[in-house]
Amino acid sequence: MTTIVRAPGNLIVATIGKVDVRLAGIDVTKAPQHVDVPSGTPCVVVYLSAARGYETVSHDAEIAQTRSLEDLAAEAVEAQKDGPPKLSNLSRVGITITDDQSTRYEPSGFRMIGDGIGWDDMRVYTPAPPSHAVMLHLDFTVDGDSTGRSCDVDPTAR
Template identity: 30%
Template structure:
């Protein structure tokens, strides 16, 4: 079990488009996502991975984006019923899909392990303002610390979380 060694006091690791994003959890050993084998960019030698969760803090901006999404979804449903799927097209994306695509982390440890983003999941109707990012490999047992430096729109946010892996 990892212990948080240092992090922003409120766990806010990024502010993007007027929305605070908080570090919400870590799973140090998880299976690789099924699609990693299909990616030419992913090293097939990976056998383990880890994941962390980010969550947007609800505020006026998220409420407005949710309201806009609801309106678009209702309009799409009406068109689907009236004109069919070929005319209506795909359902509108959840607003957090594009939002979380812009947030990532640079992951390092005290051993110099090279970590690679291998996938994740953004937004669902059950958790519309949550994202889980998966990196490989899982930290080696010998690693003492894992550091997540957060990036929004390609720029470091200045916020990081350091986890003590020995606890």
């Protein structure tokens, strides 16, 4: 368990179009299955979630209207398979993690979480912070451009 020390009061760290993206959590833990590092690898996991509202519902409705019965059937079959999703609506959000020990954190995979429509992400970064790191700093981007929003996290409650 980590402690968020500083973050935007509403936890909104990015905006894609008119959809606000919130920091839903951060944890120092072990990597789940189906990411780019072996399951159980010590890592940092960052959770993002879109603020559900008119924009996300409208987007989902537009996508649903373009799907044929065959597409829906194929998606149902694909959803039964184990493994990572094809696309996340939040994939344009980037996260850079740094700490007070100059550790280099690398993106090591992601998974969509929640109901599978792409508005909730779990991002995995390796390595885990060294035991003597006292602060993680997260900077957020959309399409590579800074959002001007960041947060600091105390990773010591491991």
